[in-house]
Each structure stands twice: as C-alpha cells, then as structure tokens.
Amino acid sequence: MSRTIGAVLRVAVLAALVAFLAAPARFAPLFAPLAPPGAPAIYDQGDLASLAAAHLAIVCCAALASTVVAVGLALFVTRGAGVQFLPLSRALVNFGQTFPPVAVLAIAVPLVGFGEKPTLIALFAYGLLPIFENTLAGIRACPPALLEAASGMGMNGRQRLLGVELPLAMPLILEGVQLSLAVNVGTATIGSTVAAKGLGEVIIAGLLSNNDAFILQGGLATGLMAVLLHEAVALLRRRIR
Amino acid sequence: MISIEGLSKRYGDLTVVDDVSFEVESRTIAVVVGTSGSGKSTLLRMINRLVEPSAGRVLIDGQDVAAEPPHLLRRRIGYAIQGHGLFPHRTVAQNIATVPRLLGWPEQRIGARVAELLELLQLDPGAFAGKYPHQLSGGQQQRVGVARALAGDPKVLLMDEPFGALDPIIRAKAQDELLAIQRRLGITVVLVTHDMDEAFKLGARVAVMSQGRLLQFDRPATLLTRPEDPFVARMTGISDRALKLLSLTSARDAAVADDGPGLGDAPQVAATASLREVLSELVWRGATRATVVDERGQACGSLAIADILAHGRAR
Ligand SMILES: Nc1ncnc2c1ncn2[C@@H]1O[C@H](COP(=O)(O)OP(=O)(O)OP(=O)(O)O)[C@@H](O)[C@H]1O
Ligand SMILES: [Mg+2]
Numbered sequence: 001m002s003r004t005i006g007a008v009l010r011v012a013v014l015a016a017l018v019a020f021l022a023a024p025a026r027f028a029p030l031f032a033p034l035a036p037p038g039a040p041a042i043y044d045q046g047d048l049a050s051l052a053a054a055h056l057a058i059v060c061c062a063a064l065a066s067t068v069v070a071v072g073l074a075l076f077v078t079r080g081a082g083v084q085f086l087p088l089s090r091a092l093v094n095f096g097q098t099f100p101p102v103a104v105l106a107i108a109v110p111l112v113g114f115g116e117k118p119t120l121i122a123l124f125a126y127g128l129l130p131i132f133e134n135t136l137a138g139i140r141a142c143p144p145a146l147l148e149a150a151s152g153m154g155m156n157g158r159q160r161l162l163g164v165e166l167p168l169a170m171p172l173i174l175e176g177v178q179l180s181l182a183v184n185v186g187t188a189t190i191g192s193t194v195a196a197k198g199l200g201e202v203i204i205a206g207l208l209s210n211n212d213a214f215i216l217q218g219g220l221a222t223g224l225m226a227v228l229l230h231e232a233v234a235l236l237r238r239r240i241r
Numbered sequence: 242m243i244s245i246e247g248l249s250k251r252y253g254d255l256t257v258v259d260d261v262s263f264e265v266e267s268r269t270i271a272v273v274v275g276t277s278g279s280g281k282s283t284l285l286r287m288i289n290r291l292v293e294p295s296a297g298r299v300l301i302d303g304q305d306v307a308a309e310p311p312h313l314l315r316r317r318i319g320y321a322i323q324g325h326g327l328f329p330h331r332t333v334a335q336n337i338a339t340v341p342r343l344l345g346w347p348e349q350r351i352g353a354r355v356a357e358l359l360e361l362l363q364l365d366p367g368a369f370a371g372k373y374p375h376q377l378s379g380g381q382q383q384r385v386g387v388a389r390a391l392a393g394d395p396k397v398l399l400m401d402e403p404f405g406a407l408d409p410i411i412r413a414k415a416q417d418e419l420l421a422i423q424r425r426l427g428i429t430v431v432l433v434t435h436d437m438d439e440a441f442k443l444g445a446r447v448a449v450m451s452q453g454r455l456l457q458f459d460r461p462a463t464l465l466t467r468p469e470d471p472f473v474a475r476m477t478g479i480s481d482r483a484l485k486l487l488s489l490t491s492a493r494d495a496a497v498a499d500d501g502p503g504l505g506d507a508p509q510v511a512a513t514a515s516l517r518e519v520l521s522e523l524v525w526r527g528a529t530r531a532t533v534v535d536e537r538g539q540a541c542g543s544l545a546i547a548d549i550l551a552h553g554r555a556r
Contacts (some may be wrong), residue, residue: 149326
C-alpha cells in the first residue's frame with residue numbers, strides 16, 4: 001500500500017517537473033503574484049529545460065567522478081599496503097567536504113578559467129566524503145567468516161573483492177552516492193556565479209532583479225531534481241537487494 | 242595421505258602451534274580436538290595455507306602444499322567452517338557452484354554437480370536451489386556449507402567445527418551424514434572440534450592438542466585405554482571411560498554366532514547399535530542376552546551381558 005503511494009508520488013513529482021520545464025509559460029499565473037509589477041513571472045533570459053539539463057549533467061558528471069575516486073580510494077586503503085594511507089585519505093576527503101565549495105570556485109577559476117570546470121571540481125571535492133565513508137563502512141561490515149570462506153575456497157584477492165566484498169558493500173555505497181547526489185544538486189547552483197550553465201542562473205537572476213518568482217522557480221526545480229535523483233538511486237538499491 | 246611434519250606457527254613470542262607431526266591416512270577421518278585456544282584452527286589453516294607455517298611442512302600425497310600458489314591449492318581442498326560462511330547475496334545453487342566456477346567448469350557440468358550435491362545432502366534441488374541462505378534453517382545452511390565444500394570434487398576436506406552451531410539432534414544427524422558421505426566419496430577428512438564425543442564418533446584417529454602441542458594421535462580406543470598424558474585422560478573423561486569404550490564398538494563387530502535356538506524372548510538390537518546402547522537396552526529390559534539383527538531383520542548373532550562388559554574393561 002505505502003509502496004504504491006510512494007510510486008504514485010514519485011511519478012507525480014517527475015510529471016510536475018517535466019511539465020514545468022517543457023512549457024513554463026503555462027505556469028505563469030501561479031508565479032505572477034510573486035513577481036514585481038511589470039516584471040516577467042517566468043524566467044525569460046534562457047531556456048529552463050536546457051538549464052535544467054545542464055544542471056543535471058554537471059551534477060551527474062561530478063558524482064560519477066566522486067564515486068570512482070572515493071570507492072577506489074576506500075578499496076585501496078582497506079587492503080594490503082594501502083592500509084597505511086587510511087588516515088591521510090580520510091583527512092583529504094574530509095577536507096574536500098569542509099572546504100566551502102565557494103572557496104574552491106575562487107581558487108579554481110584562476111587555474112582553469114570560468115565555466116563548468118571549476119564547478120565540477122567543487123562538486124567533485126564536496127561529494128567525496130559520503131561515498132568514501134560509506135564504502136569503507138560497507139567493506140568493513142563484511143563478516144570475517146565470509147572472507148575466510150572465500151579465501152578458503154580459492155578466490156584470489158580480485159575475485160573476493162568483486163564477488164563478495166563489493167556486492168555486500170553495494171547497498172551502503174549506493175547510499176553514499178545518493179547522499180552525495182542530493183547534496184550536490186543544491187550545491188551546483190553556486191556554479192552560476194562562475195558562469196556554469198545551470199538552474200543557479202535563475203535564482204541569481206531573481207536575486208539581482210528582486211524577482212521572487214524567479215527565485216522560487218529555480219529553487220523548486222532544483223529541489224524536485226534532488227528528490228528525483230534520490231528516488232532513482234533508491235530504486236536501484238531496491239533492485240540489487 | 243596428509244603428512245604434517247614438524248609444523249609450527251609463532252605470532253611474535255607466542256607459539257600457537259608447536260612442532261606438530263602426524264599423518265592422516267587416505268580415505269579416513271582424522272579429528273583434531275583440544276580446548277579453546279589450543280591451536281586447532283591454526284593447524285587446520287596451515288594445511289590449506291590460509292596460515293603460513295613458521296616451520297615445518299605439509300605434504301598431500303607426497304606433494305608439498307607450499308609448492309603451489311595458495312588459491313589454486315585451495316580449489317583442490319574442500320573447506321567448511323562453523324557458521325557455514327555462506328554468501329548471503331548468492332542463492333544456494335550459486336553458493337555451491339563457487340569452486341566449480343573458479344575452476345572454470347562448463348555451465349552444464351556445474352548445474353549437474355549442484356543438483357547431485359543437493360541430492361547427496363538430502364536437499365530437494367527444486368525447492369532449495371533458488372533459495373537464499375537466510376531462508377534456510379541452521380541445519381540446512383550447514384548442509385549447504387558441506388555441499389559447497391565438496392563441489393570441486395576435492396580429495397581432501399578440511400572442517401573447522403562444522404557442526405558447532407547445531408542443536409544435539411541435528412548435530413548427531415549431520416555427523417552420521419558426514420560419515421556416510423566420507424565413505425561414499427572416499428575422501429580424506431581433517432575435522433576440528435572441541436567435543437570429545439564428536440571426535441570419538443567421527444575419527445578413525447584423534448589428535449589431542451593442548452597449548453599448541455600435540456599430546457597424542459591415536460585411535461579413540463587407544464586414547465581411552467592408554468592415554469600418554471594426564472591431560473588426554475582428562476579430555477577423554479575418566480568417570481565414564483568404560484562406557485565410552487563400549488560406544489566405540491558396534492553390536493555387529495562384537496556379536497558371537499548363535500549356539501542354537503533358545504533365544505526366542507531375548508530383546509533384539511540393531512547391528513549398527515553401539516555396545517553402550519545394547520548394554521543400556523539390556524539393563525532397561527532386565528535381560529542378560531540380546532539378539533543382534535541386521536538391516537534386513539535377519540539375526541546375525543547374539544550378545545551376552547558378560548561379553549559386553551569384557552569389551553569395556555581396561556586393557
Ligand atoms: N593472527 C593471529 N595473531 C596472533 N595470535 C593469533 C592469531 N591467530 C590465532 N592466534 C592465537 O593463537 C591461539 C590459537 O588459536 P586457534 O584459533 O588456532 O585456537 P583454536 O584451538 O582453534 O581455538 P577455538 O576452539 O577457540 O576455536 C589463540 O591463543 C589465538 O589467540
Ligand atoms: Mg578454532
């Protein structure tokens with residue numbers, strides 16, 4: 001019962017977002033009360049759908065990079081010679097999360113220029129921690145008896161990793177990815193301050209022109225996207241278990 | 242044959258296994274028994290090189306196990322542990338198929354082998370192949386663990402307290418099954434336990450360990466009648482050693498040919514029963530003689546209470 005409700009809700013959220021992005025003008029009456037008199041009720045300095053697509057793309061690219069690096073690092077520090085690098089890796093990853101993304105942008109722009117690149121770097125660094133820690137927890141939660149059985153039957157290190165450790169850690173790893181994605185959908189809006197295309201543009205335009213309708217549109221679209229990404233990974237998690 | 246020669250394991254200053262040597266005859270079960278922390282598991286793990294020895298060596302059929310890469314060696318040696326160690330994310334069939342997969346068997350042969358093993362362990366393939374370990378009872382999980390250990394057709398099977406988590410009735414059944422399977426497949430088994438009764442029931446030879454040292458390696462009856470160390474005597478149990486001795490001999494082996502009729506009302510006992518069970522039956526019935534009957538219900542001799550008592554006497 002609650003599952004059906006959940007599914008219906010998910011579809012409703014998706015439909016709302018798609019409907020809004022496909023033809024935002026249709027929603028003008030809803031937003032008009034928030035716009036200053038005479039100002040447009042719907043963002044008109046760019047195509048909302050393509051902004052959303054760019055936003056999604058940058059978040060997903062960053063998450064992919066974070067996942068590859070964080071999972072790789074967590075695997076490295078849980079075996080063999082890598083163990084001694086655990087404190088260092090942990091410090092680095094923590095630093096990536098505590099260092100404000102805005103500050104990352106400020107440092108990255110002089111190095112790589114304006115646009116998507118500095119944003120990608122900021123999101124990548126910001127998203128490492130949850131994936132790293134969850135992978136670590138997942139790998140460590142593998143019962144020693146299972147690993148002993150795996151070795152005892154003649155699995156080598158790689159077979160044990162791919163056949164036992166990773167599958168058992170997968171639910172937790174995905175949870176980390178889920179967290180990282182959701183946080184970064186919101187964080188990605190700051191990319192617009194360094195000219196990366198994205199939904200942040202709408203919010204900033206609203207701030208500059210005192211147009212609450214723009215701010216709400218940008219915020220809502222970002223929020224719905226975060227919810228949908230979260231649900232997409234949740235679906236994947238249910239699939240594998 | 243498994244030859245263990247001067248095997249030692251040290252962790253820093255701690256000697257966990259201390260210069261242990263014994264030989265396990267092919268197609269027999271050897272049981273390693275001892276108190277907790279006496280080094281049994283470490284000894285067992287040195288056979289399949291989950292632990293590398295500090296000194297000494299292990300030969301299987303004359304071949305040093307150190308001569309082969311460990312993961313290849315282990316695919317030839319079955320390994321079953323307490324709490325079964327089944328992979329929770331894989332079905333029963335996938336669990337059993339682990340070693341055949343590693344060995345690169347063709348899919349068809351793997352399928353046939355899985356079905357064969359499920360039958361062997363009295364698990365209906367149709368009902369169990371697709372189940373996940375958490376859907377099984379403890380006894381069923383343990384049987385799948387044994388099936389998985391046997392899947393690669395190993396000549397040698399190592400078992401570390403395989404029945405430790407089972408209740409007494411299921412445990413006795415599992416022991417009987419292991420004996421039957423071992424005879425049927427003709428494999429060599431080294432089994433670790435801290436249960437002396439289990440050791441006596443399963444082991445053709447029993448190795449008694451204490452604090453890393455092997456105190457005695459002998460037939461169960463010899464451990465009872467000629468313990469070489471006070472600890473062995475204590476482990477085997479002094480208070481009921483006569484009864485233990487009786488439990489090592491079957492009615493079939495002790496029965497004497499009938500010297501004519503006249504035993505009509507003597508209680509009947511199964512040929513597979515131990516003398517301990519026969520004695521108990523006689524005491525219970527207030528009889529002095531029992532007729533031994535085989536699986537087909539045919540009388541194959543008789544047992545007088547005096548004959549039974551003679552079997553339990555110190556030698
Ligand atoms: N990797 C290790 N490092 C240090 N000490 C170890 C290690 N493995 C085992 N030991 C020690 O070696 C001793 C023997 O351990 P082992 O597991 O072989 O005992 P066991 O006879 O199997 O005991 P149990 O019946 O409790 O399973 C114990 O004191 C244990 O603490
Ligand atoms: Mg042990």
